[in-house]
Amino acid sequence: MVFSNEPVVSVQQACIFQGINTILKDVTFTIEKDEFVFLIGRTGSGKSSLLKTLYADLPLIMGQARVAGYSIDKLKKKEIPYLRRKLGIVFQDFQLFPDRTVAENLYFVLRATGWKDKIKMKNRMIEVLMGVGLGGAASKMPHQLSGGEQQRVVVARALLNEPSILLADEPTGNLDPEVADGIFHLFQEINKKGTAILMATHNYELLKKHPYRILKCENARVLDSKTTTISLGNTGI
Incomplete structure (x- = not known):
């Protein structure tokens, strides 16, 4: 259960691995219950690996994370379906x-x-x-x-x-611009009703039009626009 004052996502000093390879290190951020957050970064920078960690498709070996009231770093295999019932x-x-x-x-x-x-x-x-x-x-x-x-x-x-939060991995990536806008507006309506959104995207126009908070995977780190100035140049998206 997510208590009223508890973030829907809380990650503390996490290291994310694919096999023996370190994908992201020292990852620390929180997402509140009603937040809309973009997740950006170059292809291969760790966006999908981060999302997979949050829904327990990748094990969290180092660090701590709580998602929708579940401690991901302590999660037992039989508990994964219960976590995913709390996620979209x-x-x-x-x-x-x-x-x-x-x-x-x-x-x-x-x-x-x-x-x-x-x-x-x-x-x-x-x-x-x-x-x-x-x-x-x-x-x-x-x-x-x-x-x-x-x-x-x-x-x-x-x-x-x-769900407490929607985790979306490039949900508009295969759609033409007009249709993509419609899907994005749907996400906004869902967010307005109280569901947090973490949306991975390469859509630079969305970032320019909608100044939501940004998490950026870069050089094996996760930068947070809440605490760091993040460049939105085309080379980084």
Whole structure:
């Protein structure tokens, strides 16, 4: 449980590894419950590794981190599903089941996270689809949807369990600019309702238009615009 005065993410002196390689070191930052934070950096700088650590896909061997009330550095394997029920995870490549309808994709997540009441499951499925502007899409197959609509399904899936934070890895990276803007505005609306957002992006225009706080992976460190001046030059994005 995240207590009212506890950040939804708190990372202290963490070192992040891929195998024997150090990807990031001495990582320290917090994210409050209602914050919107951009995560930027060159390809290979550690953005995805940081996100994977926060949702316990990479083990945290050195340092401390609490996410949605769970201590990642002490997390047991059997506890990982419980952590992920508190998170919404949005990927660039959708990861929808191509042979299942939109509704079946969402039901899969509900069943996997412990929902059993069919009426409550249906109501929640409809609620999240309405919330992302896809109220009529439940019976459609993913291939019948545009890229932007598929990403909205992914966002709906991430919202099923009312997460404390959305972790988004390049969620607009494969979309044309107009569609990407629509997805970004959807994230803003979700944030206004109290869900924290950590969004990895290479979209320099978003950073210019929306001066949210920035975390930047650079030279194996994570710089924080709250405490450090961060360059937004094209070479760093």
